[in-house]
Amino acid sequence: MRDYDEVTAFLGRWGPFQRLVFFLLSASIVPNGFTGLSAVFLAASPEHRCAVPAAANLSAWWRNASIPRELVQGVEVASKCRRYRLDLLRDFSARGLRPGLDVNLSEVGTEKCLDGWTFSTDVYLSTIVSEWSLVCENDWKGPLASSLFFVGVLIGSFVSGQLSDRFGRKKVLFATMAVQTGFSIVQVFCTSWEAFAALFFIVGIGQISNYVAAFILGTEILDKSIRIIFATLGVCIFYAFGYMLLPFCAYFIRSWRILLLTLALPGLLCIPLWWVIPESPRWLITQGRTEEAEFILRKAAKQNGISAPAIIFDPAELQDLKSQLQSAHTYLDLFRTRDIRIITILSVLLWMVISVGYFGLSLNTPNLHGDPYLNCFLSAVIEVPAYIIAWLLLQALPRHYSMVGTLFLGGVVLLFLQLVPPDLNVISISLVMIGKFGVTSAFGMVYVYTAELYPTVVRNMGIGASSMASRLGSILAPYFIYLGAYDKFLPFILMGSMMVLIGIFTLFLPESYGRPLPETIEQTLKVKGIKYKLTSQSSRVTEENEYSPKVLSNTAL
Template sequence: QWNLVCDNDWKGPLSTSLFFVGVLFGSFISGQLSDKFGRKNVLFATLAMQTGFSFIQVFSTSWEMFSVFFVLVGMGQISNYVAAFVLGTEILGKSIRVLFCTLGVCIFYAFGYMLLPLFAYFIRDWRMLLLALTLPGLLCVPLWWVIPESPRWLISQGRFQEAEDIIRKAAKTNGITAPDVILDPNELQDLNSQKQQTYTILDLMKTRNILTITIMSVILWMIISVGYFGLSLDTPNLHGDVYVNCFLSAVIEVPAYIISWLLLRNLPRRYSMAAALFLGGCVLLFIQLVPSHIRALSILLVMLGKFGITSAFSMVYVYTAELYPTVVRNMGVGASSMASRLGSILSPYFVYLGAYDRFLPYILMGSLTVLSGILTLFLPESYGMPLPDTIEQMLVVKGLEYRPASSSTRDSKEEEENPEIFKSTAF
């Protein structure tokens, strides 16, 4: 199509890079839009954006037209993914939250991944394949009347009555009798009397603690993304049928998500993520020791490495969302996701290094993955802790002597000894 061969063969991989560029921009703006206009509004607006521009792509008349819309599709895709993830994180309870973030989101992503080689095998025309992958987006339209807005976000915006209505409706649906007073009127009066503060991306650097967490999250997400997409893009280089290898690469994600769910449900976040990263990194480093004639073992180790990195990828979403407070949670996850997209843009170049040395991509990805596992051990532990609502309520990085900038030492000490959890968010 469009003579993308010989002198124009560079346009093929560039199209994929442009998609990830769109994902990068979407990661940057989705958090701020969602924190300003609401999780639900941004979720469905960007879902419509992804579906609409993907449908227009089917009728592209040139490579340039296709690539421009591919950037817009990437922006919509990551924006609705992050918005949906944060919405589920804020509206669900502790146990269900972990189930949603692992099995609820990720395992259905794996099912879609498994269907991709199946669709591609039977639908060889790219226009019909793209149309078949686009139309299911219309099935999400009725969900507008089912999915509520995040009560946490409504409370942070001072829209207390709407939040209480949603909580009462949820209680009625679950057959639970809601108390007469859900949101304390005296507390609401105090909060209403205060000027609503507007938060920006700069608030992710407001204190030394949140800045340290942001930097560590950015590095962690970028390295995990390099490993995940690097191994995924390396699938065609494995021996055997490309469709079967792609299917196997998707299948291995299912047990990875199940294991990550079990780890998040029963064990501390830091140790669970570090163990998954150490497993994935060490296995990738071990590949260079496998004799060249034992190809099956090499493929097995690659899949095992992806198992570990995929598990970490699943857990890092939950972990990051729990570390950031409600007022900047979507921006925090969005900034981390933006770093992840930088990793996805770099990942094809890691795979390309295989042209110089067969084991070099695995050595680099394995080393970085092990280092990220060590970095994880310095993050604060959020397992069993309530979600923070303000920057001052955030957990402190290990080894960091943190002093809040907006209060006296005595007041901050009292807050640490008696942390205040708003009644308005305890649901």
């Protein structure tokens, strides 16, 4: 009995139809690069200090001395959250006393910023932090806004698979692009932090659902030989292009409302794609809509200049095809046997740590030394060679050694940051970028590696569970950066340590390179830890004959 790839092999691998689907689905990911990391500039915290109202009637001496100095990580800076008591300063000023000469400032009491704050406009004209004073006792609201976005991403990753299975890949793709674009535009008109955060949560739901739907649609339409390229050089590279455009736009648009509107509007350009991108024939078959699936395939054959066979789906094998593409398994099957249980636990930890490292380093770019726009652009640019390296490693080297190498590279350089002298900022930024390169390469490979570890019957659920763990990591990432307020090296030490540790654990995962894809839970690759030896070519051939694997199901790569 033929499988789906055999039935549709007449289309070829890389004709005009496949190229069009590849590039249009990849292009639909570009706005995700804007949205996913827009908080880097929307929620940036400008330099600030307590406001001293003109009504205080202070002399120039006392106005300049109204903010106390304090030590922050060994450096003396002006306080951001305290000022000297204005009633005392007003009295000293009226009596003609001078600060530091007639009055010992260390003996003058301090108070909170009762009249608000003055924010610097040297870097940002406005952000949600400066507009709604999300500093000092309210400084937790900035990271919370980012975390709520990623909470939406978590929920979106949970429901997107079910929605696309129920309503179709194409409908969910365009509906969630509309959610991402529409609610981003509504955010521009928010008058409170609470409304902004609530809408950011909804945007997060649309953002990941759009990404997942495009990813699934591409992997189901494209030939299995193209799926690894689509997963790395396709959606990932185009996401990086969107990410690169973010600091470019932010550099010329320093007001958060205009910037957000500018980033949201390109989503409208995806509307014409509705008439070009087809629905997944695989999904249509599972819904019994065989005629629609045949129409799409015949149209694709015509576009490729190929004559389609008179009968594409033989009625005798159609039911078998449907049973191959549908699954009756549950999430409990991810823990049924020892091997798949260990794979699930380690995959969940691996995805979570990679996500913490990736989003932690990405969101931290404004806190690095130097220009925040340049740092963000470098952080985006480094992703392009990272994904190219990921693709090359997937093509030529064992999976778990490639994963371990990139994780160790990223983790170790982050641990070395604390050893760099404070005056060598270029070296510090270079090490951060190397760390970002390592974790991004790991991110580019983990989709493919995880898909190869899980059997076909639970592959969709396995990737879904791992993806949800990744979203938990992205929720935690803003708070790793928040720890930098107490020690600037602490976020890097934590992220670096976690990446090295999970790299060691990854050695215990089985190797999937050159192995036939498991179809059933019983065929799950054996977990043999660091003693695992790559199967010889002859034994691989034997296993291929033994397993007789057929085809990747819905989300297989």
